[in-house]
Amino acid sequence: MPVVLRDAWTTVVPDLNDRHGPLPPLMLALTLTTGLVDAFSYLTLGHVFVANMTGNVVFSGFALVGAPGFSLTASLAAVGAFATGALFGGRLAQRAHAHRGRLLHRALVLETLLVAAACAAAQMADPSHGAVRYLLIVLLGLAMGVQNAAARALAVPDLTTTVLTLTITGIASDSRLAGGPGSRAGRRVLSAAAMFLGALIGALAVLHGHRSMPLLLAALLLAAATAAASTLTRSDRSWTQP
Structure with missing residues (x-):
């Protein structure tokens, strides 16, 4: 089997005795969630990301010079909420640091509640204007901050759930064409x-369906991940250790 396919297979169907055990497919589910949520935020909330903070920093610069379609207050609100969520996620990580399965489960419970609340708010009022926006x-910024803090604490290689710059760099720079080992290309x-798939589905839902649909899909996906993670809290395998 080619290395890329083998890497992909072991990410989706991991060895439970591996260092990261069953975590990789759950981190992939969170990455899919990121695409859904950022598609909603950018297309519905007006040129603002709730997971990609690099984008918001750049957008803040655009807004300061008067570029049309960008809001400094919206970008700063997203950054502030994300940082607060990361703070909460960091506290969760400290309290559950001895068991990675419990850490992930607690973070997912909080993230699911936040995204579900956002979905309910988006269905009850126009999400693109005023206080609702x-x-x-x-x-959503709080939810994504919690997710990122948990992903950082879990430290599953190449599955940060939101940042792809280094992932794509690794695909190219570690490839055999570049003289590298070509390792983990499938996972990356x-x-x-x-x-990409999350963003694609989210954009289709916003443009051709209901604007809150990406959040409903994200909430359902997170609920499923939370249920799966709940079964991991009782594991005593080696992957649970920090």
């Missing part, structure tokens, strides 16, 4: 594909 930015490609 900022409420959604805050709720899956990570990029998961976010």
Whole structure:
């Protein structure tokens, strides 16, 4: 089997005795969620990301010079909410650091509740205007901050769930064409594909369906991941150790 396909297979169907056990497919699910949520935020909430903070920093610069379609307050609200969510996620990581399965489960419970609340708010009022817009930015920014803090603490290689710059760099720079070992290319490609798929589905839902549909899909996906993670909290395998 080619190395890329083998890497992809072991990411989706991991060896439970591996260092990261069953975590990789769950991290892929969170990456898919990121694509869904950022598609909603960018297309519905007006040129703002709730997971990609690099974009918001750049957008803040655009807004300061008066580029049309960008809001400094929206970008700063997203960054502030994300940082607050990361703070909460960091506290969760400290409290559950001795068991990675419990850490992931607790973070997923909080993230699912936040995304579900955002979905409910988006269905009850126009998500693109007024206070509702900022409420959604805050709720989703908090959720993505929690997710990122948990992903950082779990430290599953090449599955950060939101940042693809280094992932794509690794695909190219570690390839055999560049003289590298070509390791983990399959996992990296899956990570990029998961976010692409989430963004694609999210954009289709916003443009041709209902604007809140990406959040409903994200909430359902997170609920399924939370249920799966709940079964991991009782594991005593070696992957659970920090």
